[in-house]
Amino acid sequence: MEPLIQTKKCSKCGEVKELESGFHKSNRNKDGYYSSCKVCHQQHYKDNKERYRENHRQWAKKNPERTREFKRQWAKKNIEQRKARALEYRKKNREKINERSRNNYKRDKERYQKYRDEHLEETKEYGLKRSVLLEDTIVRYRIRHRSGLENHQITPELIELKREQLLFYRELKNLKQEVRNGIA
Ligand SMILES: [Zn+2]
Numbered sequence: 713m714e715p716l717i718q719t720k721k722c723s724k725c726g727e728v729k730e731l732e733s734g735f736h737k738s739n740r741n742k743d744g745y746y747s748s749c750k751v752c753h754q755q756h757y758k759d760n761k762e763r764y765r766e767n768h769r770q771w772a773k774k775n776p777e778r779t780r781e782f783k784r785q786w787a788k789k790n791i792e793q794r795k796a797r798a799l800e801y802r803k804k805n806r807e808k809i810n811e812r813s814r815n816n817y818k819r820d821k822e823r824y825q826k827y828r829d830e831h832l833e834e835t836k837e838y839g840l841k842r843s844v845l846l847e848d849t850i851v852r853y854r855i856r857h858r859s860g861l862e863n864h865q866i867t868p869e870l871i872e873l874k875r876e877q878l879l880f881y882r883e884l885k886n887l888k889q890e891v892r893n894g895i896a
Pocket residue numbers: 722723724725726727748749750751752753
């Protein structure tokens with residue numbers, strides 16, 4: 713009578729083990745399994761790790777195309793795994809993440825306000841200087857603000873025209889002020 717569970721004696725450690733769970737599959741052997749058991753196999757790889765690594769290095773050198781493809785596939789699989797893991801983490805920790813980003817926002821806002829308060833004079837002066845000189849960015853902003861034109865539609869000529877106009881109005885305003893003060 714044939715046994716219901718097939719077993720086999722490991723050629724290395726000599727233990728008798730269940731064929732399917734105890735041995736790796738191999739096409740080279742008649743019964744379809746390696747002659748040494750899984751445990752012995754693993755031990756063999758551990759003992760010869762350096763040698764196998766070196767073999768692989770040599771193989772990779774001789775097969776650059778396949779190595780590249782292999783690496784590409786591995787990276788692709790890896791990135792998808794990492795994405796999935798990150799998504800899973802976000803799902804599980806939604807509240808925690810939300811709170812963290814709220815705190816960050818609050819912290820940044822406070823930092824910015826503190827900086828502004830500490831550098832108030834400099835900031836004022838800087839803005840004043842820029843507006844007195846009517847730098848391109850400021851003129852550009854005024855054009856965009858008034859006309860609704862897009863940035864790429866604003867040519868240097870247009871900026872020049874607008875600058876002249878702004879200077880003209882500024883002069884006019886000064887003149888009116890002087891008249892009001894009874895100077896002119
Ligand atoms: Zn064994």
